[in-house]
Amino acid sequence: MTDEPRRGLPPWFTVVTQFVAPATFVSAFLFYYGYAFTRSELWYFGLDVDTIGLSPREFVMRSPKSLAVPLVVLTTLFVTVATVHSRLEVRARHLRATPEGAQRLADRARAAVLAGSGVLGVGVLLLLAYAWWGSWVWLPLVAAAVIAVGAAATAGALRYVRERPAGVVAGLWVLVVAGVLWVVSITAGWAGVGFAQQTARELDELPLVVLDTTTPLRLSDTTIAVEDLCVHDDDPDDGVTPAPDEECVAAQAPRWRHRGLRLLVQGPDAMFLVPSSWDAGATTVMVPRDLPAQWQFQFVNLPPVDAS
Numbered sequence: 001m002t003d004e005p006r007r008g009l010p011p012w013f014t015v016v017t018q019f020v021a022p023a024t025f026v027s028a029f030l031f032y033y034g035y036a037f038t039r040s041e042l043w044y045f046g047l048d049v050d051t052i053g054l055s056p057r058e059f060v061m062r063s064p065k066s067l068a069v070p071l072v073v074l075t076t077l078f079v080t081v082a083t084v085h086s087r088l089e090v091r092a093r094h095l096r097a098t099p100e101g102a103q104r105l106a107d108r109a110r111a112a113v114l115a116g117s118g119v120l121g122v123g124v125l126l127l128l129a130y131a132w133w134g135s136w137v138w139l140p141l142v143a144a145a146v147i148a149v150g151a152a153a154t155a156g157a158l159r160y161v162r163e164r165p166a167g168v169v170a171g172l173w174v175l176v177v178a179g180v181l182w183v184v185s186i187t188a189g190w191a192g193v194g195f196a197q198q199t200a201r202e203l204d205e206l207p208l209v210v211l212d213t214t215t216p217l218r219l220s221d222t223t224i225a226v227e228d229l230c231v232h233d234d235d236p237d238d239g240v241t242p243a244p245d246e247e248c249v250a251a252q253a254p255r256w257r258h259r260g261l262r263l264l265v266q267g268p269d270a271m272f273l274v275p276s277s278w279d280a281g282a283t284t285v286m287v288p289r290d291l292p293a294q295w296q297f298q299f300v301n302l303p304p305v306d307a308s
Contacts, residue, residue, distance in 0.1 A: 027060065030059075030063045030064075030067075031056050031059050031060050031063075032181070032184065032185075033063045033067060033070070033184055033188045034058075034059035034060050034061070034062045034063030035049070035059045036184070036185045036188035036189055036192070037062065037063060037066055037188040037189070037191055037192040037195075038054065038059060038062050039189070039192065040188070040189040040190070040192030040193050041192035041193070041195055041199075042192075042196075042265065043192075043193075044192075044196030044197065044200070045200075045264060045272075045274060045284045046283065046284050047265075047272065052267040052270075052272070053267040053268050053269055053270075054267060055268075065195070066188075066191040066192070066194075066195055070184065070187055070188075070191075081152075085156070088156075092160060105160055106160065108160075109157050109159075109160035110157075110161060112153065112154075112156075112157035112160075113154055113157040113158055113161060115153065115157075116150050116151075116152075116153030116154030116155075116156075116157055117150070118150070119146060119149055119150030119153060119154075120146075120147060120150030120151055120153075120154055120175075122146055122150070123143055123144075123145075123147030123148075123149075123150050124147065126139065126142060126143035126146060127143045127147070130143075140182070140186055141183060141186045141187070144179045144182035144183045144186065145179065145183055147175065148175070148176050148178075148179025148180050148182075148183065151172045151175040154172055155169050155172035155173055155176065158172070199264075200278040201278070203262055203274065203275070203276055203277060203278060204262075204276060206262035206264060206274070207263040207298075208261075208262060208276070208297065208298040209261045209262060209263050209273060209296070209297060209298075210257065210258070210259055210261075210295075210296035210297075211257070211258040211273070211287065211293060211294075211295060211296075212229070212254035212255070212257050212293060212294040213254050213256050213291065213292070213293045214253070214254050214256070214292045215256065216256040216258075217256070217258060217285065217287075219258075219283075219285065220281070220282075220283055221275045221279070221281075221282050221283060223260055223275050223276065223277055223279070224258055224259065224260040224261060224275055225258070225259045225260055226256060226257070226258055227256070227257040227258075227259070228244060228255060228256060228257075229248065229254075229255045229257055230244035230245045230249050230255045231243075231244050231245070232245065254292065254293055254294045260275060260276045261273040261274070261275065261276070261285065262274050262275070262276055263297075264284060268289075269288060269289055270286050270287060270288045270289060271286075271287045271289065271295075272285070272287075273287060
């Protein structure tokens with residue numbers, strides 16, 4: 001009776017949970033996925049993820065927005081593997097009851113080991129073929145998935161083989177983990193670029209920033225308007241540029257107003273701004289938090305609905 005609830009779980013899962021708490025495992029997975037996702041997302045805007053200075057908690061919080069599909073796939077795979085493992089264990093228990101059945105089980109296990117090794121070999125060949133097929137965008141994902149499947153099938157079949165080399169099963173499970181992490185990294189990178197492209201198409205959805213600084217920012221993007229608040233032109237049609245107000249200049253207050261900027265991401269030491277429209281030559285502006293400046297975040301142009 002005590003062994004019945006554990007039939008659906010592979011033995012390695014119980015061993016892993018003795019060393020790593022499930023909550024720690026989930027948190028580590030979310031951090032890893034969030035880091036890979038954010039790295040690719042910010043790469044699209046010309047940023048290195050380490051430049052931002054995000055904390056591990058922020059990487060974890062950024063991962064769920066694109067994790068729905070991978071989480072469903074991984075959960076489905078885990079349930080499928082657990083179900084197949086449970087049925088194989090029941091079948092193996094019945095075969096071991098007789099000498100003929102035990103021999104049949106050993107023969108089938110050896111055949112499964114050969115099949116799994118073949119799949120693993122195909123994955124390694126795909127990995128080595130990167131020098132010739134590197135232009136195929138799916139090659140890294142297919143190679144990692146095939147290696148993980150082949151290693152898992154071989155390790156699972158070796159459990160039913162009596163004469164097996166010491167340490168081979170553990171090494172194969174390490175290979176499975178490496179393959180799964182590789183797949184997660186690739187899918188997270190693709191998701192990050194996809195979300196970045198969606199953001200680039202809808203830059204007007206980002207918070208609109210009006211930035212006042214003591215010195216004008218040297219920006220290469222011509223769509224960002226820069227205004228000198230110390231200059232008051234009463235007759236803009238006369239073609240004469242008026243001199244700045246001396247009292248305004250002497251106050252040393254933020255006098256240069258920049259419009260057309262959007263807040264992309266913020267770190268502990270800087271804010272990262274992008275133009276309001278995407279362009280291949282546009283740049284991401286890094287504004288340190290300790291810069292003497294005044295920040296204004298404009299309301300969204302969505303009037304409130306009258307409740308009455």
